[in-house]
Amino acid sequence: MANRINREQVQHVAGLAKLEFTDAELDAFTPQLDDIIGMFETLSEVDTDGVEVTSNVSDQLNVMREDVADNWGQSAALLKNAPDAARGFIKVPAIIDESEDN
């Protein structure tokens, strides 16, 4: 294994992506991601000096429109999809861990 990415880096990226992995998952994922990143590195064979990036292939650029509010009148249907709701609001747990003193 070429070690392009190590276990600690995988854990760091997982943190950025708001994911967590068990030790067993990290054991499986780390070499797999390393192989795939190795495949990514074949791009270094392509000469891209002076080449512009392509981020979009749409033929519509900078389309402007009026910013008009539109009431879809579907708040009840939307709230039905929420995992937890009360009195027209979505409920979430406390931001600060309530089980700790800090």
Place this chain on the structure above:
Amino acid sequence: MNYFKQDLASLHADLVAKKISAKELTQATLDNIKATDPKIDAFLTLNEDAALKQADAIDAQGIAADQPLAGIPVALKDNLVTKGLKTTAASKILENFTPVYDATAVSKLANAQMVTVGKTNLDEFAMGGSTENSAFKTTKNAWDQTKVPGGSSGGSAAAVASGQVPVALGSDTGGSIRQPAAFNGIVGIKPTYGRVSRWGLIAFGSSLDQIGPMTRSVKDNATILSAIAGHDEHDLTSSTQAVPDFAADLNDTTSVKGLRIGLPKEFLAEGVDDGVKTAILAAADTYRKLGATVDEVSLPHNKYGVAAYYIIGSSEASSNLQRFDGIRYGYRAQDVKNLEDVYVKSRSEGFGEEVKRRIMLGTFSLSAGFYDAYFIKAAKVRTVIINDFKAVLKDHDFIMGPVAPTTAFGIGDEIKDPITMYMNDVLTIPVNLAGLPGLSLPAGFSNNLPVGMQLIGRPFDESTLYKAGYAFEQNTDFHLQVPTLGGQN
């Protein structure tokens, strides 16, 4: 009722002549799906009650000669949102999600009075090439139930190929319409980027995603593309270019005469099965006989497409999938201590393995210290790949080649090996990177499994692809062959 012997035009004629009512057709379709789906597993959700009610209303109103799609059943890939009808993207994280609006492509078909009979299976969030990444079930190939149907639109492809529906919609980010169409011996198109509105398509790679039809014939495909295409104020990347009546000029089987076709040598290179190669070379001969010239051309950077795509597509996915946080909709983990826990545990429990792998690859490629080396490099290679296509299409009307290097592989054969799975898309991915239209159609058989041919055109020139596809179809009989589904036919 299966759809092996009828196309949209004959179904429409029967409905107008009242040989069958829309309700009878819908009921017969649902009955057949219930009878055949235990073998195929194409559907995640049936829309039984609403479909029958809609068909009833259509009958009450009557079907006129100028309503060519009215009363005809359609199936939708389950990453297209449908108002009031569960939409899961084949993910546990959306297992109980009911959208409050229809995708634009869906509402256009509903306005044409097509009847949605159900939602089809896919790889979770359209990430995969075998439908094995679905959180709910693995769809089977219509021709051999030990083989994958391809993916990610594997449910839509198998549903059409097994005669369950005449038409299904799929989506294609790196080959997800064309490859399953090829594996199941049907017709599928990835339209030019911007041809069809992406509004209501659950986003994967926003600069790559397109919705397209999957059908039994080129003409049916052309008919449906005209119905779903066009500018949409809800998707400002959708093009304002006029939408032709693609099916209208498909009567001339000699329309490829004088056309110049490019056959890239890279498309027949190592890794492409002999059986696939043989079928594509025979197809090139068919086009020569019809008066076209077929030249060997080169897309020298084609092989870098997969690497560029897995950086760009995964980066866009990692950004798009941030919205699944367990707050407003979708799965929320229980037993959490604080808000951070809701995010991390909901996502870690709700997403499947391949989706997590893509989020990780994308987040890595976008992260500080790696952004220039990976994301920016891939975005530059994308430009190089686009320039390759431009050079060939400057003096060729379209490009032909295989859709995939192999025919359908066995269920379970590749799922543990991501890189092997990723390389299956080596011939379809560059088309998404360049935003070009790509048509997949039946071109023969190898070991009793369908081989698909891919026609790649200039931006917004789906017309040429359909004409060339139609001419090929009229001179071959591959599209008329149907699977036996355990002796049913």
